[in-house]
Amino acid sequence: MNMRKLLKQAQEMQEKMQRELAETIVDASVGGGMVTVTMNGHKHLLSVRIDPEAMDPEDPSMLEDLVVAAVNEASRKMDETLRAKLGTMASGMPGLM
Secondary structure (H helix, E strand, O other), X not given: OOHHHHHHHXXXXXXXXXXXXXXXXXXXXXXXXXXXXXXEOOOOEEEEEEOHHHOOOOOHHHHHHHHHHHHHHHHHHHHHHHHHHHHHHHHOOOOOO
């Protein structure tokens, strides 16, 4: 495989991955659905949904902990999703790996 062809394939793979990152979305819920977050493949937080019952003025730290846990879970899910996608893409380029 010549170097020029290999570089072109690598660039195409990078462009495809960037498109897929923007399109890949995961949701994560914690506390029995009290807090749900949505994150894209760039790990940008797209939305946070909070059940009104989670908003206890006497215990704001509970809600804070739920939001942190939901974001961390979404990040973990995205890492797993991206690992799977990267493995699929890499298998299509045997000369690269």
